[in-house]
Amino acid sequence: MKPKYLEIKDYLSNKIKKGILKAGDKIPSERELMELFNVSRMTVRQAIDRLVNEGLLVKMVGKGTFVTKEKLNTRLNILKSFTEEIIASGHKTSAKLLSKREIKADPELAKKLKIPEYSSVLKVDRLRLVDGLEMSVNTSYFPMIRAFMLEELDFSATSIYHQIEKELGLMIEKAVETISATAADRRISGLLRVKVGTPLLKITRLTIISNNIPIEYMEGLFRPDRYLVSQELYR
Incomplete structure (x- = not known):
């Protein structure tokens, strides 16, 4: 069975690949993802951190997490x-x-x-x-x-x-x-x-x-x- 954080990661990355979430878009909040997948904040953050490390997302202090724009x-x-x-x-x-x-x-x-x-x-x-x-x-x-x-x-x-x-x-x-x-x-x-x-x-x-x-x-x-x-x- 796939770990929950990977489910969240795949969910977000698929939305990015399909263009549902575009460059510069803000992703759903941690609270929204916690409720959607019925998981803890730590699990959500683990998924988001993976996508940040892969360059698909960027965190902005005080603003939230966004889909990375072209460098x-x-x-x-x-x-x-x-x-x-x-x-x-x-x-x-x-x-x-x-x-x-x-x-x-x-x-x-x-x-x-x-x-x-x-x-x-x-x-x-x-x-x-x-x-x-x-x-x-x-x-x-x-x-x-x-x-x-x-x-x-x-x-x-x-x-x-x-x-x-x-x-x-x-x-x-x-x-x-x-x-x-x-x-x-x-x-x-x-x-x-x-x-x-x-x-x-x-x-x-x-x-x-x-x-x-x-x-x-x-x-x-x-x-x-x-x-x-x-x-x-x-x-």
Whole structure:
């Protein structure tokens, strides 16, 4: 006899496969599934956790559990802003400015941006959303010595690359990017609506303008259930 949690798992996965539950739809509540299958909350959660691990469902703290949307795919060999990537994939993007303040660059940051230690740097924290759902928390550092007008940019707008090129007249030529893993702390978990300790993608990017001059150093924490990185390799 099939265990109850597998019955619930199959019930939900079949609804997803048949299109009854579509990407972005909220699944029945734990209480509804408990009553439907006459089981305990633990059994329901066991079924849901299996589907989350398989990538079919995603839990959103304070909202419920939803059918996973298609992951947004970025290719490493093409330099695009986050906004350009999202628009190209057919989705809508938005940004929420969390904070903006001038700080002094410590030795490590100064080395990355190729500026004197303790020079003025504009630190900008933003929450990036796709189709209204939280995607990433991005922290950017801009050297004030390179462009004093940086502080006048609209950081609640979506594309900073566009503003750097159009408003400041600086031409972005390349970027150096690294990808690693990290875990959500209490602050980030609240912003991205995930549990504390949830694995995240950590993407750092050093954006460079003409004459090999850095204009931005960015650290982004991305939900891996919504963001995918791919690269073509040749031999």
